[in-house]
Amino acid sequence: MLEKLTAAALAQALAHRAEPVCRHYLSNGTKAGRYWTVGNVGNVPGRSLYVRLSGPLSGPGAAGKWRDAQTGEHGDLLDLIAQVCGLTKFGEIAAEAHRFLGTAELPTETSKAGHIRATTGSAEAARRLFARAQSIEGTLGERYLRGRGITHLGGASMLRFHPSCFHRDHTGTMTRLPALVAAITDNAGNVTGVHRTWLSPDGTGKAQVKTPRRAMGQLLGNGVRFGFSTDTPAPTMVAGEGLETMLSLRTVLPSMPMIAGLSAGHLGALILPHGVRQLYLAGDNDQAGRAGMERLRQNAGGSGLEVLVLRPQLGDFNDDLRRLGTDVLRRSVVDQLAPQDRAFAVLSPNTAL
Numbered sequence: 001m002l003e004k005l006t007a008a009a010l011a012q013a014l015a016h017r018a019e020p021v022c023r024h025y026l027s028n029g030t031k032a033g034r035y036w037t038v039g040n041v042g043n044v045p046g047r048s049l050y051v052r053l054s055g056p057l058s059g060p061g062a063a064g065k066w067r068d069a070q071t072g073e074h075g076d077l078l079d080l081i082a083q084v085c086g087l088t089k090f091g092e093i094a095a096e097a098h099r100f101l102g103t104a105e106l107p108t109e110t111s112k113a114g115h116i117r118a119t120t121g122s123a124e125a126a127r128r129l130f131a132r133a134q135s136i137e138g139t140l141g142e143r144y145l146r147g148r149g150i151t152h153l154g155g156a157s158m159l160r161f162h163p164s165c166f167h168r169d170h171t172g173t174m175t176r177l178p179a180l181v182a183a184i185t186d187n188a189g190n191v192t193g194v195h196r197t198w199l200s201p202d203g204t205g206k207a208q209v210k211t212p213r214r215a216m217g218q219l220l221g222n223g224v225r226f227g228f229s230t231d232t233p234a235p236t237m238v239a240g241e242g243l244e245t246m247l248s249l250r251t252v253l254p255s256m257p258m259i260a261g262l263s264a265g266h267l268g269a270l271i272l273p274h275g276v277r278q279l280y281l282a283g284d285n286d287q288a289g290r291a292g293m294e295r296l297r298q299n300a301g302g303s304g305l306e307v308l309v310l311r312p313q314l315g316d317f318n319d320d321l322r323r324l325g326t327d328v329l330r331r332s333v334v335d336q337l338a339p340q341d342r343a344f345a346v347l348s349p350n351t352a353l
Contacts, residue, residue, distance in 0.1 A: 014101070040070070179198045
């Protein structure tokens with residue numbers, strides 16, 4: 001019989017089992033590297049709420065800590081259980097936590113004898129996956145992006161293709177599918193994670209699975225980068241949410257450095273490179289996107305940066321590119337740039353992603 005625990009001990013015991021907690025109470029969410037993501041505490045599918053699955057048991061970055069980027073709510077796994085179950089009295093919350101801890105089982109991993117396996121979802125596992133992927137040129141990954149209107153792919157070293165990338169569904173069943181793989185890096189250029197977009201067998205769209213996009217590794221503060229040099233500071237840059245959104249902007253601003261945060265929550269937590277003096281925010285036209293932009297705007301503004309906003313005419317910049325065309329997108333974006341930045345819209349023969 002499980003011994004009765006204090007609130008702090010309960011929170012730590014739940015943190016030890018962060019992933020099983022999320023799979024049980026937030027079953028409509030998905031694992032993304034070291035995080036579990038879902039729409040909100042109502043267990044609605046989405047990515048606004050994220051829960052840390054690993055880390056210390058207390059303090060900054062602790063396992064079990066969660067935040068909803070849309071509402072600003074946050075807490076530990078006891079708070080999460082209370083929200084999900086609609087409980088307000090501590091006795092009821094503690095009873096529910098004890099019930100879960102008394103029945104939950106910790107998942108285990110096995111490996112072949114003599115083979116050192118990287119921890120699932122870790123930065124090392126992400127680096128190994130990216131190393132095994134191939135150049136995107138001439139692959140289904142390139143075909144997928146071109147189908148989204150994204151044709152400026154010269155020098156896209158952070159984008160690769162894996163012809164047979166593992167995908168795990170909500171039941172735990174593993175299958176192999178082709179995938180577009182994007183490297184997530186920190187400000188020093190180190191690969192800390194990868195973002196995968198699983199594709200249909202012919203590359204004309206995303207795979208017909210419940211969660212065709214996932215990230216793994218050390219994600220918080222990092223992102224997929226275009227046009228950065230670790231040796232030369234970038235005084236002006238763009239930060240946005242989705243991979244296709246930023247690649248669409250890259251089509252019309254080919255020489256401006258950019259970072260894709262990959263979700264509204266991670267966009268808000270982005271750690272900007274040293275030397276940035278002017279930041280353009282390219283958010284999606286939805287509530288979560290606006291919340292992520294506002295959080296990053298507040299963080300960046302507090303450090304003395306000039307912060308400007310680029311807004312799509314439709315839902316996001318890839319919608320603009322596909323439905324309105326390159327010329328309309330270019331005019332719309334250039335009209336929103338400061339005059340001194342409009343040269344970024346001129347394509348140089350040596351421009352690389």
